[in-house]
Amino acid sequence: MQTKESVVSKEVAFRGGGFTHKPIFFIGPLVFICIIALLEWGTSSGWISDLTLPRPSGVAQTLMDLYHSGLLFQHLLPSLTRLLVGATMGIIIGIAVGVFIGLFSLVRAGLLPVVAALFPVPKIALLPLFVIWFGIDEGSKYALIALGAFTPTVVATYAAIDNVDRGYIRMGQSFGLPWLSIVRKIVLPGALPGILSGLRISLAISIILLVAAEMLGANYGIGAYVLEAGSLYDLERLFAGVFILSVLGVIINWLVGIVERRLLSWRT
Amino acid sequence: MQTKESVVSKEVAFRGGGFTHKPIFFIGPLVFICIIALLEWGTSSGWISDLTLPRPSGVAQTLMDLYHSGLLFQHLLPSLTRLLVGATMGIIIGIAVGVFIGLFSLVRAGLLPVVAALFPVPKIALLPLFVIWFGIDEGSKYALIALGAFTPTVVATYAAIDNVDRGYIRMGQSFGLPWLSIVRKIVLPGALPGILSGLRISLAISIILLVAAEMLGANYGIGAYVLEAGSLYDLERLFAGVFILSVLGVIINWLVGIVERRLLSWRT
Amino acid sequence: MNLHVNNISHSYGKVDVLKDINLNIEEHQIVCLVGPSGCGKSTLLKLIGGLEKPSSGKVMQLGEPPQHSINPLTYIFQDFALLPWRSVYDNISLVLEDHGIAKNELKHIINDVLARTKLTEFANAMPKQLSGGMKQRVAIARALSVRPAVLLMDEPLSALDSQTSELLMDDLVSLWDREKFTACYVTHNLNEAVRLGHKIVVLSRRPGTIREVVSIDIPLNERKNHVQALDQKQQYLWNLMREEALLADKELINAD
């Protein structure tokens, strides 16, 4: 098709785009490398006092030593056990309570205020009590972590149940499915995405509480290691410990992601 | 209309209902009253040892004493100030960083891994460092609370921005709105509900961190009061303090609810 | 089995939704419910299906449902209501599992309805892989699997684009031709109503009352050849409703 010469012809200007994200993979590691390089330079040149921050190479050395001496696993193993046992307990009970709150008006009316009142209670404040209630051995550590994981799990679970599309439930009822089938086959699978994303938060909190839990009579454990480093003001060890906890958090998050992709492959 | 007598006529059976909640107002208070009555009976009858739990009436008495001696406000005021200043700082910076992560791919790629690595770091472990960085006075307390509120706020904010309906943004672009107008008039208001519900979590965490913050050379403050009670193993004071923190959490949650209803009245 | 809606009124709290509804749904007939939006069509269908209890009045089944019917009153929803975490096959098996049907028998029933709705090759597909039309076809297959006496359809085609709904309408007509099912069909589309309904019930605005019942005697499978006559019926219905639709559309929705 041709245009008459006298007519001004102009291309339509582009005005869309933006507000979406393309992953830029190399930037993340680059930022970490830059931060670390800056710290290394700053601490070794004395521009950053060694009271303020440790030298990254020192932290790396400490981590290597920890690994080679076998102490790493001596600390990691009890912590992982505590995390596993405590978080599992808290999450299982939390999901159970959350499901009941989600399904029964009476339970909701009775327990929701209790959970709401428990949420802002700082678990470290209860440490002395936990010693009395559960002893200074593993019991109190499990209990502390479990309590920490419990409340966010409850909240995530009942919210997830509330968010299950009522249309699915109505469909189940319209086919005359028994109540238990509706719960098992419709409500629970429908709530799973919400429960799993609540799990991410519960597990992050569990890691944070690991340190509080290991305040109590723990000789080994990453939390105890970090606390000891703090009290010795040994920044290299402190950061080595924090680094391990941070990596632990990232790994757990990643594992939850895998579980999500597995169980929730039906999502778009 | 009439039916022939020979034809069996039966009413259609009801099979809907359920899976919704009607609030049952009296149950919540009732549960609290029952728990308290049980504890009171248990502790006064000696069935619950006074090492395990305090007597509720003792806790109430302690609270009354606190109030009448004026100590309540002497503890509450510094804590509230710390909470206010710390949480405000953390939330404002968190929202700012979250908005940048939400808007710019480059910032997202660079900062998101840093935030993800910061999230599981237990803030109590960093206490000794905070003293060096920010001093033993209010500075380190503000900083600790701010750091605690920061990470969840960032995560909630950028997630909220990601969840803003892209249709609205495309609409803005189709009318040729400048980038800044789209951000100001479409993206930010659209992200507000998510940001506010993230605030609930940030503030709950702030309260929890109040106790950790007041581990650092605080003479007054609910956190310091609770810690002291814990170290003296004075259960009545411990529970009085925990009660105050819990009430604080419930009140803050309620305030956020009011702000939500105000700012988000446009929601269904 | 006929259904008889006996003097039903219904209200949600203070909102009166339906008033004095009397209606017969006769065997082997499709009754269409049309009316302005918010007039209570869905509510009436829920009352008929037993998903809602009427404030007053009754819905009666006249005569026993057929022996072999697993779920006499069966719904097909506008939004398909397929569980996204179950495959096509499992979505159908969901509604059969609780009736003590033997494994083999179950498999047989499902494969049969899949074949009848031409879905056999999609048995293992997940809902998210299907287009809207296919999803609704699965919902229809699921409804057929429980051998309903009466199908209750709440705007089953309105979520589909018009090309797809055109295709599905043809499917429904040929299905009825073969199986002569009884149905109560809610729609806001007068074209659908005149193409599928033996009886078209026009409801007024809220509180919904029956304004008129229009019958169409042309057999379903011949309607394509009576464009003119149907168009007249449709125009007649549209004139009945136009004013109310306009008012209903301009109504402010109370924020509560």
Next chain:
Amino acid sequence: MNLHVNNISHSYGKVDVLKDINLNIEEHQIVCLVGPSGCGKSTLLKLIGGLEKPSSGKVMQLGEPPQHSINPLTYIFQDFALLPWRSVYDNISLVLEDHGIAKNELKHIINDVLARTKLTEFANAMPKQLSGGMKQRVAIARALSVRPAVLLMDEPLSALDSQTSELLMDDLVSLWDREKFTACYVTHNLNEAVRLGHKIVVLSRRPGTIREVVSIDIPLNERKNHVQALDQKQQYLWNLMREEALLADKELINAD
């Protein structure tokens, strides 16, 4: 101002969506785009409106847009895209605020378009209080407020129930009668297409190519009186598309 789509092809990643599209949109005409779902209708409209960059080819404006036009190419979306946190008035003012229009002038423009779309009494209503039809009317008012040279409409009626869309179609016809706007109108509803389109462009399945362009010469406001002729056109279009629609509907959507 005419628009000329010049040999456009487009792909998203490896998916070819459009191939060799050449199309003229002439002043004061409504061009309808129809085609099976997923064929690239919305994509083509986005390319025309500059919301998407074509992989190859160009969209040209022939002639200057009218001086007074604030936003020459203006969209009306299927889902209305009204900001729920702004009132009707503020939703319109949103698109005018950034153009340095004086307060008074702004008020005047908004009140004028509200009056033209019979929305004056709803100026302070919030979107959630409006029915679907009203919302779309606000979206139309907003589009008119920027004095568009060409309206780009992406299935503007498909989210509405058919009674409401019937009402709005009448509105659009009388609007065009008064203002003779230029438009490119995407729809999946052949009835809409034959009632609103001067030219109907039929696209093939993905990758979308132009299969046929059908012109209808009956003036818009007289079409109601030519039911038979329109029905024939519609039937003709339906036969063109039927096979493709069937195939498009049965396609499994790739999970990626």
Next chain:
Amino acid sequence: AEKIRVGALHWTSHSASFVAFERGYFKEQGLEVEFRFFKAAQPMAVAIASGDVDFGITAISGGLINLAGKGAIKVIGGVLNEEDGVDGQMILASKKAYDAGLKTPGDLKGHSFGITQTGSSFHYMAHKIAQKEGFSEADISLKPLQKIGSIIGALKTQQIDAWAVVPHIAKELIKNTNIVLIGKVSDYIPNYQVTTVFTSSNIAENKPELVKSFLTAFAKGGADFNAALVDKNVDEKATEEMVKLVHKYVYSDKPYEKAAPSIINGAMRLNQGAKLNISSVEDQLNWFKAEGLVKSNITLDMLVDPRYVETY
């Protein structure tokens, strides 16, 4: 007058500062003192390093040594010393463990022992007991419980077997029927330099006059305290006056009648003239190094600035 900030705990062992402040000895030296109170000793060391506090008093802990190793702080004098004839730190056992055979510190092998943290003075004491009794430290199961309060709770509920603590707490505890006294720390660590006074390296090096004036006033306060409550060679009225003075800072939430016995019982000798038992300090330093708790390159010179007080 020069303004200085002195870190303190509400403990009897900090009385020298309180006396010097109340009786104006700091003023005499031209010092305007502001107290900064802490809940635990460890943060005090960090606060001196950060410059929030100028002088502090605490036990020699791993944290203190590491900070000294970074060149941040210096020990400049002694405060509290285990001394024969004065009640020193006491070794306690739970009744349960006692009945099961933990009658003397020599029986500690295989029992649990409460400490606040690894590298705390409690840890050091446990080590010294084990060393003297001829078994390995590893034979005692140390329970780090972070806070004195938690250790008390654990001991009361018989969850740990033993602990060693300053006399005023110990004497309170053995009133409790399920806690038993089984020994004295001074038998195991003679002349144990329990706490020291320290300041930032910056002050120690650049402001010797300030350090001298502080120590002079501090020693004077200590001498008054010793005379009234340790040597008891003043009249009753002067003693009461001293107890009242201390009570302003210690157990201030208890009525005087209840607080007085605790204060008197808890009084341990404060080093005269703030002199420092450097050999005890060195022993502690070596122990920390041996345990791997502090960097092995830290020397006594880095820890102690011996210019200001008499050392022995």
